[in-house]
Amino acid sequence: MAKIKKAFICSSCGAHSSKWEGKCHSCGEWNTLIEEIISKDTKEEEKRNVWKEEKELKPRKLSEIVFADTPRIVLSDNELNRVLGGGIVSGSLILLGGHPGIGKSTLLLQLALSIRKKLLYVSGEESEQQIKMRADRISAENKNCFILTETNVMKVLQQAKAGKVDLLVIDSIQTLSSPYLDSTPGSISQVRECTGELQRFAKETKIPVFVIGHITKDGQIAGPKLLEHMVDVVLQFEGDRNHAYRILRTIKNRFGSTDEIGIYEMQSTGLREVSNPSELFLSQSEEQLSGSSTAATIEGLRPMLIETQALVSPSVYGTPQRSATGFDLRRLSMLMAVLEKRCGLPFAQNDVFLNLAGGIKVTDPSIDLAIVTSLISSLQDISVGKKICFAGEVGLSGEIRAVNRVEQRIQEADRLGFEQIFISKYNGKGIDQSKYDIEIVTLSKVEDLLRQIFT
Numbered sequence: 212m213a214k215i216k217k218a219f220i221c222s223s224c225g226a227h228s229s230k231w232e233g234k235c236h237s238c239g240e241w242n243t244l245i246e247e248i249i250s251k252d253t254k255e256e257e258k259r260n261v262w263k264e265e266k267e268l269k270p271r272k273l274s275e276i277v278f279a280d281t282p283r284i285v286l287s288d289n290e291l292n293r294v295l296g297g298g299i300v301s302g303s304l305i306l307l308g309g310h311p312g313i314g315k316s317t318l319l320l321q322l323a324l325s326i327r328k329k330l331l332y333v334s335g336e337e338s339e340q341q342i343k344m345r346a347d348r349i350s351a352e353n354k355n356c357f358i359l360t361e362t363n364v365m366k367v368l369q370q371a372k373a374g375k376v377d378l379l380v381i382d383s384i385q386t387l388s389s390p391y392l393d394s395t396p397g398s399i400s401q402v403r404e405c406t407g408e409l410q411r412f413a414k415e416t417k418i419p420v421f422v423i424g425h426i427t428k429d430g431q432i433a434g435p436k437l438l439e440h441m442v443d444v445v446l447q448f449e450g451d452r453n454h455a456y457r458i459l460r461t462i463k464n465r466f467g468s469t470d471e472i473g474i475y476e477m478q479s480t481g482l483r484e485v486s487n488p489s490e491l492f493l494s495q496s497e498e499q500l501s502g503s504s505t506a507a508t509i510e511g512l513r514p515m516l517i518e519t520q521a522l523v524s525p526s527v528y529g530t531p532q533r534s535a536t537g538f539d540l541r542r543l544s545m546l547m548a549v550l551e552k553r554c555g556l557p558f559a560q561n562d563v564f565l566n567l568a569g570g571i572k573v574t575d576p577s578i579d580l581a582i583v584t585s586l587i588s589s590l591q592d593i594s595v596g597k598k599i600c601f602a603g604e605v606g607l608s609g610e611i612r613a614v615n616r617v618e619q620r621i622q623e624a625d626r627l628g629f630e631q632i633f634i635s636k637y638n639g640k641g642i643d644q645s646k647y648d649i650e651i652v653t654l655s656k657v658e659d660l661l662r663q664i665f666t
């Protein structure tokens with residue numbers, strides 16, 4: 212057995228310890244000791260790097276390096292292409308995070324089956340039969356898709372190298388383990404060691420690697436933040452499990468922008484790309500009810516019209532209830548406080564519930580104006596016309612602030628047949644009304660909204 216020197220190192224102060232302890236003997240912090248490899252036998256090192264080619268690296272002048280535009284592997288999935296910035300760059304390490312059951316394995320298996328490349332799909336989570344069952348549901352076929360149910364990272368990489376694959380998919384990093392560490396798979400040291408190994412593999416063999424990573428309860432990718440630093444691209448798959456829509460976001464991308472998002476719908480036959488999101492998040496009902504209005508938002512670079520719904524009803528208990536789905540609860544409180552103070556509307560005695568259609572989460576502040584409209588509409592029980600939409604951020608003193616890419620929002624609303632769009636006065640400057648069929652109305656304060664719509 213080769214000699215490997217290991218130690219437990221405190222992640223807070225760096226003190227070494229030969230055995231695991233709950234409390235660091237040096238700085239007194241709890242739960243900070245992490246197992247690490249200090250040195251390895253060289254023979255073992257050679258064996259371990261079977262996939263490596265001997266090559267000595269020398270410093271090179273930047274001016275001498277020729278940039279051969281690395282061809283990207285372009286996928287048939289346009290949404291995935293979009294978030295990756297136009298396809299998979301060779302030698303890149305891509306991390307896909309998301310809550311359990313959101314569809315990470317489905318997305319990558321679908322990729323594996325639709326790509327015209329030789330691919331190795333490594334699963335430490337499911338058996339071959341389970342993967343086959345899933346593949347049958349997706350009903351696509353790739354004769355060059357190989358499945359391996361192995362959890363030893365070294366063996367995985369040896370197989371990938373020996374099989375001369377074009378792409379490697381790992382489901383998931385938390386099930387992989389390095390034989391050189393005693394800690395359990397999924398522990399910080401294992402995740403770090405395995406990711407390091409995958410990164411070296413990707414860089415040296417130029418084979419792109421996709422890695423699925425679990426997410427902790429608070430939405431962080433499990434394992435240290437370090438994991439995100441080590442990879443080239445971080446994608447996050449999100450959505451509400453009770454709804455069919457899923458959003459694929461880029462958190463980090465060394466080869467493209469992080470503004471893009473991909474939208475999918477989970478169906479019984481796998482994930483379907485959604486190329487026209489606006490039409491999905493608008494309600495289908497013909498009748499216009501009070502408490503709802505439409506926001507012209509932008510997620511990533513894509514304009515989306517989303518219906519917002521509010522229910523304001525007299526509170527039975529002493530403390531009114533507030534609940535928001537898809538929107539920040541504190542921001543909702545802020546908007547209600549603005550309406551109380553600026554317009555004298557009595558939200559304090561009312562329960563307030565807010566909901567965004569389709570179960571999606573919106574972070575674009577331009578949705579404020581539609582939310583404020585829905586709140587007033589429900590409180591006063593006056594419905595807002597169905598063909599009206601809103602795009603504006605509401606400030607603390609009740610001013611309607613300008614939003615970015617307003618022309619794109621107007622175009623989208625126009626395309627979908629809306630008749631009026633309310634925007635900030637500051638956005639209104641320089642917009643040519645004659646270019647659009649939609650009427651553009653500008654507002655400077657929330658009081659203007661009350662006057663224009665609710666009187």
Ligand code: TYD
Pocket residue numbers: 309310311312313314315316317318345348349477478479480481482
């Ligand atoms: P999965 O990819 O296993 O999620 P993750 O790997 O992120 O944990 O997706 C699981 C969910 O997707 C499961 O609840 C069933 C659903 N699903 C469909 O609705 N249709 C399908 O075709 C497939 C394969 C899964």
Ligand code: MG
Pocket residue numbers: 315316317336382
């Ligand atoms: Mg899975």
